[in-house]
Amino acid sequence: MNHSVLIADDEEDVLKLVGSSLKGAGFKIVEAQGGAEALEKALEQRPSLIVLDVMLPGMSGLELCRMLKGDNRTRHIPIIMLTAKAQEIDRVVGLELGADDYVTKPFSPRELVLRVKNQIRRSQGGDEPDDTLRAGDLILDRLRHSVTVKGKPVLLTATEFKLLSLLMERSGRVQTRETLLNEVWGYDVAIQSRTVDIHVRRLREKLGRASDCIETVRGFGYRIAEVQQAR
Amino acid sequence: MNHSVLIADDEEDVLKLVGSSLKGAGFKIVEAQGGAEALEKALEQRPSLIVLDVMLPGMSGLELCRMLKGDNRTRHIPIIMLTAKAQEIDRVVGLELGADDYVTKPFSPRELVLRVKNQIRRSQGGDEPDDTLRAGDLILDRLRHSVTVKGKPVLLTATEFKLLSLLMERSGRVQTRETLLNEVWGYDVAIQSRTVDIHVRRLREKLGRASDCIETVRGFGYRIAEVQQAR
DNA sequence: CCCGCCCGTTACCAAAACGTTACAATTCCA
DNA sequence: TGGAATTGTAACGTTTTGGTAACGGGCGGG
Numbered sequence: 001m002n003h004s005v006l007i008a009d010d011e012e013d014v015l016k017l018v019g020s021s022l023k024g025a026g027f028k029i030v031e032a033q034g035g036a037e038a039l040e041k042a043l044e045q046r047p048s049l050i051v052l053d054v055m056l057p058g059m060s061g062l063e064l065c066r067m068l069k070g071d072n073r074t075r076h077i078p079i080i081m082l083t084a085k086a087q088e089i090d091r092v093v094g095l096e097l098g099a100d101d102y103v104t105k106p107f108s109p110r111e112l113v114l115r116v117k118n119q120i121r122r123s124q125g126g127d128e129p130d131d132t133l134r135a136g137d138l139i140l141d142r143l144r145h146s147v148t149v150k151g152k153p154v155l156l157t158a159t160e161f162k163l164l165s166l167l168m169e170r171s172g173r174v175q176t177r178e179t180l181l182n183e184v185w186g187y188d189v190a191i192q193s194r195t196v197d198i199h200v201r202r203l204r205e206k207l208g209r210a211s212d213c214i215e216t217v218r219g220f221g222y223r224i225a226e227v228q229q230a231r
Numbered sequence: 232m233n234h235s236v237l238i239a240d241d242e243e244d245v246l247k248l249v250g251s252s253l254k255g256a257g258f259k260i261v262e263a264q265g266g267a268e269a270l271e272k273a274l275e276q277r278p279s280l281i282v283l284d285v286m287l288p289g290m291s292g293l294e295l296c297r298m299l300k301g302d303n304r305t306r307h308i309p310i311i312m313l314t315a316k317a318q319e320i321d322r323v324v325g326l327e328l329g330a331d332d333y334v335t336k337p338f339s340p341r342e343l344v345l346r347v348k349n350q351i352r353r354s355q356g357g358d359e360p361d362d363t364l365r366a367g368d369l370i371l372d373r374l375r376h377s378v379t380v381k382g383k384p385v386l387l388t389a390t391e392f393k394l395l396s397l398l399m400e401r402s403g404r405v406q407t408r409e410t411l412l413n414e415v416w417g418y419d420v421a422i423q424s425r426t427v428d429i430h431v432r433r434l435r436e437k438l439g440r441a442s443d444c445i446e447t448v449r450g451f452g453y454r455i456a457e458v459q460q461a462r
Numbered sequence: 463c464c465c466g467c468c469c470g471t472t473a474c475c476a477a478a479a480c481g482t483t484a485c486a487a488t489t490c491c492a
Numbered sequence: 493t494g495g496a497a498t499t500g501t502a503a504c505g506t507t508t509t510g511g512t513a514a515c516g517g518g519c520g521g522g
Contacts, residue, residue, distance in 0.1 A: 024329075108332040157468060174376040188342035195470055197510065202469095204511095217376050218478070218509070219389025226375070388479055425499095426481055432500065449489070449498065 003048035003120050004028040008038035008064070009082065010056055018051055018082075021109035022116060035064045042074050048120050051112075052099070053082045065099050078119035080112075104186060133168040135213040135224050140168055149210040159184065160203050163196075167214065172226035174217045196222075234279035234351055235259040239269035239295070240313065241288050245336075249282055249313075252340035253347060266290025270298060273305050279351050282343075283330070284313045300329035309350035313338070364399040366444045366455050371399055380441040390415065391434050394427075398445065403457035405448045427453075 032038035054061040081102040177193035204211035263269035312333040408424035435442035
């Protein structure tokens, strides 16, 4: 064990926050305050994981992420992005850049530690129990942020992806619009629940026939159809 | 239900704000103005969650947090820290000490309530302990919003579902039409009790033979048969 | 700087769900 | 047994809800 984690952030506070949380979980910490420094340390130390703030002085976290994922020497290292706003992460994460996970500020340390552990276990375990969700012909891969229907890829926007991801994660259980707003959009956003409908609609549109598995539960919310596996 | 939340803060305003928000969300509130008082009440009342200001007179919130998390009797209680944005260093330390989440001031009450709920849900049996109700061949799953008779799904409308849910929850006990109106429809609706009959009827219709378990108690209301199967 | 994409809002419509009324059936008691 | 109270049944108009289309703003990429 004893994995090392590189934390790249310009704010002293955040560095300490993340650092102490992870130290408490038994990780060795490497800190970097700027993008260039982070890149350098990533190459030099080859940490098991990188926690990366979206906003970094000098080089943006996005840029850095792209570089790390574009370099064969660092490509395999999981990256968790930190972002201030749920909005921000939407565009940024994973989708194009290849980050492996993200956490929005303010976040609970427990959550961060869990995600870090998850990513490390995943990357270590080699083939691992890869994080893929299914529902009928639908396959969603959270690692690569990809969705396929009968093997054919479907391009989703960030919000659509998170929405579908959450629904599938809680497959069979009804999710109220409010729940979805909280989990997908974040706490304290002033968005009306009707907007959820719209995104569900767009999702269904893109998924075509496979969208049959997204059920509307009138008066309550939405749900992914339970596959037949009684319990 | 009916969780209690301990709020520790020296500012009267914050106490009131947080208190009323959480009360509105259905929590029982215990207040404490100082660190010592908070510790005492935490031990004495064992609240479901503690909201803790970083800065407290007498004993700092950080100190208190450390103590609470170091004591087996209180370790399991989730702690949410309140911090003034300027003193980020404080929140860092607070988290280092094992707080479970934090909210920065100024915060929206809505967000705080959501985080409180989240933490409580997490600390309680983690994620959903599958709450499902039974009566003979009837199985009702509230999380999935599904009802089955002998394994076959039955589609209910929202009102029907809530009605059946309440009846089954209080299986064996007679529920008056008035009670049902209050609990299913809400407290201040002006709906005549006759309407309940209609929904019971529709329920019975959909449930088929399984509706035998819904008994009419003439002059009083309705009830789910306690022990059916006999006869 | 402009263009295009993504997102959130609004407006409108059809269908589902709801609550009321009217009436028939059942039960209880005199 | 008959009548009153109570509940079951049926039909109907209204309200609510979710699907759909279209609009405008914001942000990032070119």
